[in-house]
Amino acid sequence: MIVTIDGVAASGKSSVASGVARALGIPYVSSGLLYRAATLLGLEAGLPLHQAAALLAHLQGNSLRLEPRAEGNRVWAGERELTLELHSSRVDAGVSAVAALPEVRAWVDAQLRALPEPFVAEGRDMGTTVFPHAEAKFYLTASPRVRAERRAKERPEDVPVIEAALTERDRLDTVQSAPAPDAQVIDTGPLTLEGVIEEVLASVRA
């Protein structure tokens, strides 16, 4: 079984995916972490983020891989753990350029499709491109202000600055971020995290 949870930046996808996965007793898979890790390694190596061939060779040379677990995903480059370095503003600012490269998308998709089922997969295109045959699909939205206010609790930046960065990332991610036609769209604005998780679980179990 595969459950997909897609949505815009900072809509709560990974928290919801983690909660749903724990309730179902299965892992969740955070696809955005692979794009973030690709960006971090590219930045560290001083590679231009639009040069797909050099970037891909660098990723493969560094044995980049995702370890999905219900409590939280971890990302490794060989023996080095990258997980705690993936949510910096520097990575936020570069990741959309990396995610726009078809070669990188194909590489991420292949990694995800090789994972053993069952799992909950979260990202932008899990229900459309990567797992179109998933059993249950969800798409999370919320206004830019609500999302920025939530993220401001995790970052040392002001709400308007975060809101502007999120809106820009939404714009750059538009191509891969359309909801699947068979996805249930949930506006998380008026709901608590537990409320969203309950709504997803009720639909999965129905």
Ligand code: C5P
């Ligand atoms: O989900 P998160 O915000 O961590 O994703 C980081 C970035 O990775 C997104 O802004 C987007 O550019 C890219 N991404 C994507 N497709 C996915 C997941 C993430 O393009 N399935």
